[in-house]
Amino acid sequence: MKKENPTAALDDTDLAILRHVQQDGALSTPQLAERLALSVTPCWRRLKRLQDDGYIRGYQANLDRRRLGLDVFAYVSLSFASVGNPQPAAFEALVRDHAQVLTCHKVTGNADYMLLVVASNLDHYSQFVEWLRAIPGIHTIHSNLALKEVKADYRLPL
Structure with a gap:
């Protein structure tokens, strides 16, 4: 029995959105849209769908543990x-x-x-x-x- 590919439902634009927000979760939707050469509304819809479908679980900043005293x-x-x-x-x-x-x-x-x-x-x-x-x-x-x-x-x- 062949296992279904979970990214099969994602197109190249969806994957590009995931790459960009994974790299910089603080990107605004207009900034993301500009990087992808999309207009803001379709970019927002795709981003919202990726969140609603569970591909994006949340956003957080990557902190420097040593600077915070966690050596x-x-x-x-x-x-x-x-x-x-x-x-x-x-x-x-x-x-x-x-x-x-x-x-x-x-x-x-x-x-x-x-x-x-x-x-x-x-x-x-x-x-x-x-x-x-x-x-x-x-x-x-x-x-x-x-x-x-x-x-x-x-x-x-x-």
Whole structure:
């Protein structure tokens, strides 16, 4: 069974709109229209449709974490003691609301979850790890601290 291509419903102009707003979410509709050689109203309609259809989930600025005092960037993998217990669902609810956790993914391999975490310093990160240890059911926690940021770009290849 062949999987349907989710971008098949998008034409070249739609993809160009997505590329532009992904690059600069602060573009006004007139600026976007000018870059695409469209008039403002059709550009606005297309942009609105892309938002309504869920291709654009929201807009945010990319902030410099170091300038904001968040010098520690950690990859944290963790595993639960047993499979099929209700504790992972409770864990997921907790991490959704924890500001230090930038991303959390349920993964395959040696761990059950992989998190990206920021902290102001190692003491602050240590407090985060202690918070994790207090969550029932977590069996192992492994941390990898980033020593150098080579690339940090979350724009999708369109």
